[in-house]
Amino acid sequence: MTTLKDLSRALGLSVTxxxxxxxxxxxxSAATRERVMEAAKILNYIPNIxxxxxxxxxxGTVGLVFRxxxxxxxxTLFVETTCGLSEFFAEHDLQFMLHVGRLxxxxxxxxxxLVDSRTLDGFVIxxxxxxxRRIAFLREREVPFVVHGRxxxxxxxxxxxxxNEEVAHRLTRHLIERxxxxxxxxxxxxxxxxxxxxxxxxxxxxxxxxxAYDETLHVAVEMTESAGLVESVRFVAHMAERPxxxxxxxxxxxxxxxxxxxxxxxxxxxDVSVVAHDDLLxxxxxERFNPPLTVTASALSESWKPMATFLARAIDxxxxxxxxxxxxxxxxxxxxxxxxx
Amino acid sequence: MTTLKDLSRALGLSVTxxxxxxxxxxxxSAATRERVMEAAKILNYIPNIxxxxxxxxxxGTVGLVFRxxxxxxxxTLFVETTCGLSEFFAEHDLQFMLHVGRLxxxxxxxxxxLVDSRTLDGFVIxxxxxxxRRIAFLREREVPFVVHGRxxxxxxxxxxxxxNEEVAHRLTRHLIERxxxxxxxxxxxxxxxxxxxxxxxxxxxxxxxxxAYDETLHVAVEMTESAGLVESVRFVAHMAERPxxxxxxxxxxxxxxxxxxxxxxxxxxxDVSVVAHDDLLxxxxxERFNPPLTVTASALSESWKPMATFLARAIDxxxxxxxxxxxxxxxxxxxxxxxxx
DNA sequence: CTGTTAGCGCATTCAC
DNA sequence: GTGAATGCGCTAACAG
Numbered sequence: 001m002t003t004l005k006d007l008s009r010a011l012g013l014s015v016t017x018x019x020x021x022x023x024x025x026x027x028x029s030a031a032t033r034e035r036v037m038e039a040a041k042i043l044n045y046i047p048n049i050x051x052x053x054x055x056x057x058x059x060g061t062v063g064l065v066f067r068x069x070x071x072x073x074x075x076t077l078f079v080e081t082t083c084g085l086s087e088f089f090a091e092h093d094l095q096f097m098l099h100v101g102r103l104x105x106x107x108x109x110x111x112x113x114l115v116d117s118r119t120l121d122g123f124v125i126x127x128x129x130x131x132x133r134r135i136a137f138l139r140e141r142e143v144p145f146v147v148h149g150r151x152x153x154x155x156x157x158x159x160x161x162x163x164n165e166e167v168a169h170r171l172t173r174h175l176i177e178r179x180x181x182x183x184x185x186x187x188x189x190x191x192x193x194x195x196x197x198x199x200x201x202x203x204x205x206x207x208x209x210x211x212a213y214d215e216t217l218h219v220a221v222e223m224t225e226s227a228g229l230v231e232s233v234r235f236v237a238h239m240a241e242r243p244x245x246x247x248x249x250x251x252x253x254x255x256x257x258x259x260x261x262x263x264x265x266x267x268x269x270x271d272v273s274v275v276a277h278d279d280l281l282x283x284x285x286x287e288r289f290n291p292p293l294t295v296t297a298s299a300l301s302e303s304w305k306p307m308a309t310f311l312a313r314a315i316d317x318x319x320x321x322x323x324x325x326x327x328x329x330x331x332x333x334x335x336x337x338x339x340x341x
Numbered sequence: 342m343t344t345l346k347d348l349s350r351a352l353g354l355s356v357t358x359x360x361x362x363x364x365x366x367x368x369x370s371a372a373t374r375e376r377v378m379e380a381a382k383i384l385n386y387i388p389n390i391x392x393x394x395x396x397x398x399x400x401g402t403v404g405l406v407f408r409x410x411x412x413x414x415x416x417t418l419f420v421e422t423t424c425g426l427s428e429f430f431a432e433h434d435l436q437f438m439l440h441v442g443r444l445x446x447x448x449x450x451x452x453x454x455l456v457d458s459r460t461l462d463g464f465v466i467x468x469x470x471x472x473x474r475r476i477a478f479l480r481e482r483e484v485p486f487v488v489h490g491r492x493x494x495x496x497x498x499x500x501x502x503x504x505n506e507e508v509a510h511r512l513t514r515h516l517i518e519r520x521x522x523x524x525x526x527x528x529x530x531x532x533x534x535x536x537x538x539x540x541x542x543x544x545x546x547x548x549x550x551x552x553a554y555d556e557t558l559h560v561a562v563e564m565t566e567s568a569g570l571v572e573s574v575r576f577v578a579h580m581a582e583r584p585x586x587x588x589x590x591x592x593x594x595x596x597x598x599x600x601x602x603x604x605x606x607x608x609x610x611x612d613v614s615v616v617a618h619d620d621l622l623x624x625x626x627x628e629r630f631n632p633p634l635t636v637t638a639s640a641l642s643e644s645w646k647p648m649a650t651f652l653a654r655a656i657d658x659x660x661x662x663x664x665x666x667x668x669x670x671x672x673x674x675x676x677x678x679x680x681x682x
Numbered sequence: 683c684t685g686t687t688a689g690c691g692c693a694t695t696c697a698c
Numbered sequence: 699g700t701g702a703a704t705g706c707g708c709t710a711a712c713a714g
Contacts, residue, residue, distance in 0.1 A: 392691035
């Protein structure tokens with residue numbers, strides 16, 4: 001393999017100057033830079049990453065860590081996430097590493113090892129929870145990270161998020177405007193920050209309309225089709241006063257609700273109205289639901305690019321927080337799954 | 342961070358000796374080793390990977406490369422694969438890296454970059470095809486790799502595979518024994534080595550029974566539920582002489598076949614018999630098909646551990662090929678999806 | 683603009 | 699058994 005030394009010999013320059021030319025330093029004559037670049041190309045020079053890392057103290061690698069397999073998100077989402085991140089980090093010359101720990105390991109232990117051994121320069125945090133230990137640890141150790149979501153609405157860390165409180169508020173308000181007053185919400189698992197944000201939006205919309213918050217109508221489940229099915233069966237079949245509308249945390253849940261309603265011989269929106277938030281996952285098309293589903297929508301797939309960019313900036317340092325935070329756009333799409341009562 | 346130098350100072354030993362003690366060299370007194378180990382633990386010594394890499398010339402990282410996003414396998418399979426590999430490589434102290442290239446890149450270019458920059462010490466190759474360019478490249482450059490499958494039945498490289506020819510032969514023979522003579526095979530996409538192996542097994546079983554090979558009955562499709570559905574609709578509805586039995590490359594395809602048969606108002610096994618190979622994916626349970634599906638089965642999830650082990654051995658070097666190759670066990674499970682004709 | 687010097691942390695000669 | 703010396707390939711002071 002060609003090294004800097006080889007290049008310097010071939011060019012009659014010092015190793016230092018070759019290094020500077022290659023790294024785009026300003027104090028190199030244009031002519032020299034030309035020559036060096038060309039020689040590098042001809043001799044197929046590729047920098048030795050290990051050496052660079054040793055001297056820079058960085059690994060050039062960022063990672064996504066799962067404590068264990070059961071923590072890995074459901075299928076499509078995982079593919080979207082890993083592929084999207086891998087792709088965009090590559091654009092920033094960062095290696096992307098997936099790390100799945102063992103069941104037995106403590107959550108933070110995995111992070112500690114990765115940080116201490118300088119294996120990773122930065123982390124991607126998914127599904128932040130309230131008082132997230134990972135975030136606390138990385139903060140304390142001053143390790144760069146970017147969060148998909150926020151630790152809190154005013155979090156002082158790099159993140160990409162959507163306005164989840166607004167999403168839930170919007171959906172709830174829409175139903176209220178159509179005359180609904182018994183509105184169920186099949187939300188995600190509690191302690192996830194976005195779930196809490198949505199709960200706030202839901203509660204606020206109800207309060208604004210003078211509707212009492214009924215905790216039996218707000219359920220926390222894993223955001224899967226089967227959970228949606230189970231919960232709506234409960235609503236439809238077993239509840240004394242059946243809700244007239246259901247808000248679903250995502251389209252998977254909505255799918256389950258559709259199936260349950262159909263199985264019960266009821267109809268949407270005739271017997272029950274349904275709305276959801278749509279992450280625009282590849283596998284589900286809320287427009288092709290029958291009837292087409294009214295949703296708030298934001299493309300999850302568009303979050304990876306800013307995430308990668310923000311983490312790259314955090315690692316480079318010197319960027320103001322504002323350039324490492326973004327609230328993605330959300331649109332409200334009215335279709336045919338809501339009836340006026 | 343604690344370095345070897347710190348340890349040596351604290352212990353009054355030379356850096357060399359500390360290094361030797363930590364790395365389990367034989368020429369270190371037991372007493373010294375004790376002391377060093379203890380000090381390392383107390384001072385929380387963690388070797389600097391970059392330094393180690395620089396001197397060893399290795400990256401300590403292995404990877405799975407996809408040319409681009411469209412090459413990533415369907416959902417569940419991808420999760421199984423990445424999580425399984427990541428987990429078992431960790432046991433061998435190898436970092437696992439997922440790399441998804443850009444659409445525009447040449448297949449080999451990605452590998453070349455990764456090899457030349459010494460980013461990866463070894464590769465995992467999935468879905469080998471006949472005359473696989475990746476395998477050719479890695480061989481030529483003498484880079485360690487392990488294949489899920491084989492380049493050819495007698496391949497001289499590390500691999501984990503099952504006997505795909507035998508699988509297809511077994512399924513076909515079973516149908517023949519039950520009197521079937523028009524047997525369709527919904528196989529995977531051509532050029533994949535396992536698809537060709539299965540085709541051989543299928544053809545051989547037919548030949549042994551004196552049944553002419555009818556190429557219109559052997560179709561190559563992506564191994565998805567929808568493809569299974571489409572192809573069997575073709576068989577059932579449009580074919581002059583409908584096949585009495587269908588062999589499916591996996592349970593996804595079988596699912597599609599079941600749906601098509603049901604949609605056509607026909608029954609399994611009354612109107613058509615169905616068998617499949619079952620990778621025992623988490624999401625599909627062939628036993629709970631209606632009727633329960635007769636299959637050959639092998640657990641895909643059991644392939645990651647040997648794969649990781651074999652690649653680790655290939656990187657370490659000095660292992661005979663036999664210790665880096667394995668044919669996983671396959672069982673035949675007869676259930677209720679085949680009728681005697 | 684360019685070259686010299688030094689050192690990142692570690693493992694491996696080679697001596698004793 | 700142990701230590702001193704050397705170098706992996708690269709970048710960052712420091713001089714000129």
